[in-house]
Amino acid sequence: MTIEPATDLGSRGALRLPRARVVPLSAPPSSYTAAVERYLTGAGIAKSSARIYRISLMTWGWMLASEPAPTGPARRGAKPPIFPVAAIDDPTLPEVLAELAAARADAMDADTVNRELSIARKAIGWWQRQGWVDGDPTIGIERRPAPPDRTKALAENQIAALWRLDVGLREKTFWKLLYESAARADEVLCLNVEDLYRQDKRGRITAKGGATE
Known part of the structure; x- marks a missing residue:
């Protein structure tokens, strides 16, 4: 948004300090x-x-x-x-x-x-x-504490047994990617082809809180 100064003269002709007036950068959307x-x-x-x-x-x-x-x-x-x-x-x-x-x-x-x-x-x-809204009605709403993660890591023999399961290539690729990248499941599931850099074995994901990593 932009701020336009507004000035006026007092009763004795003295110049008053500018007052800020908020002007929307663009017309607010219809909904x-x-x-x-x-x-x-x-x-x-x-x-x-x-x-x-x-x-x-x-x-x-x-x-x-x-x-x-x-x-x-x-x-x-x-x-x-x-x-x-x-x-x-x-x-x-x-x-x-x-x-x-x-x-x-x-x-x-x-x-x-x-x-x-x-x-x-x-x-x-x-x-x-x-300049479409002034306040934030979410102020005062606190984030909820996440319960502690008590999941235990799989042992080597369990990992080996997992790779031997007779399942589809999609599932095995998903599991392998989770295991080797330590990424969260929802991060991997939201990957698109254009987010992958196969030559570097890297990918662009959206982490917790919306940050891009």
């Missing part, structure tokens, strides 16, 4: 859904990450509209209610949002909830910089 698409294309989100970001922001769209977000497989195709992105500045929203987010956190795993919250805050921050 929250349109604002999501503008964010995905305008904020430099990698194509490999856009799908995950869109799902998370569509999920948050329900809660920003003061409605519970769908859970399970149905949430991937569920479109939130239509509302203007400026509705995010509704002063009553933070309290309602906190309750909805808490209920969702009780029904979902901590990693998913924290990832969605991080993505929502990034998008809202970008919308603020465009």
